[in-house]
Amino acid sequence: SQQGEEDPQALSIQEGENATMNCSYKTSINNLQWYRQNSGRGLVHLILIRSNEREKHSGRLRVTLDTSKKSSSLLITASRAADTASYFCATSNQGGKLIFGQGTELSVKP
């Protein structure tokens, strides 16, 4: 079964707006990662946040992690048409493998 579940499943916004995606998971984790997948391509790693971190930034990306609620959010600020893609959260535990959620499909309209 999936460890991570993203919300919403699909999000459509205008260029320049902010996009927020959420991820919930079920068990304890070492870290949580966010990946992006453009249509017809492989997944690309965006950002990793460790279980002892609460917030992390990378360019226009901001990730938060709340281990007490077993949830994370990904914020993309000032979105661009090129941000149109599917976004996945993935959790990692001691076992060394990642468990991916079903993803959020983001559409940014110019």
Add this chain to the structure above:
Amino acid sequence: DAGVIQSPRHEVTEMGQEVTLRCKPISGHNSLFWYRQTMMRGLELLIYFNNNVPIDDSGMPEDRFSAKMPNASFSTLKIQPSEPRDSAVYFCASSFRGPSTDTQYFGPGTRLTVL
């Protein structure tokens, strides 16, 4: 670095035929993963190797699927015999698994269609 290389990029075959997918991980990476992605089931981990040794194959659907990693620079995923329900995009990913990192790098995928 060329990244993770997968071949073929597209494969169309008939039910009952053997299919072999190939993957070359990033040089220096010690872990390799095979995933399958479909609209219905999302991204599923099939099997992963650490230092060329299979660690977890619990995601392999059934005995028709097998995977090998004869050396650090090559892995295969074989389906024999193939069935229409095997149609999916198959991704290979590699990582350098250390105490503080396990970011995975994905290949472009192989789109398999079984008629």
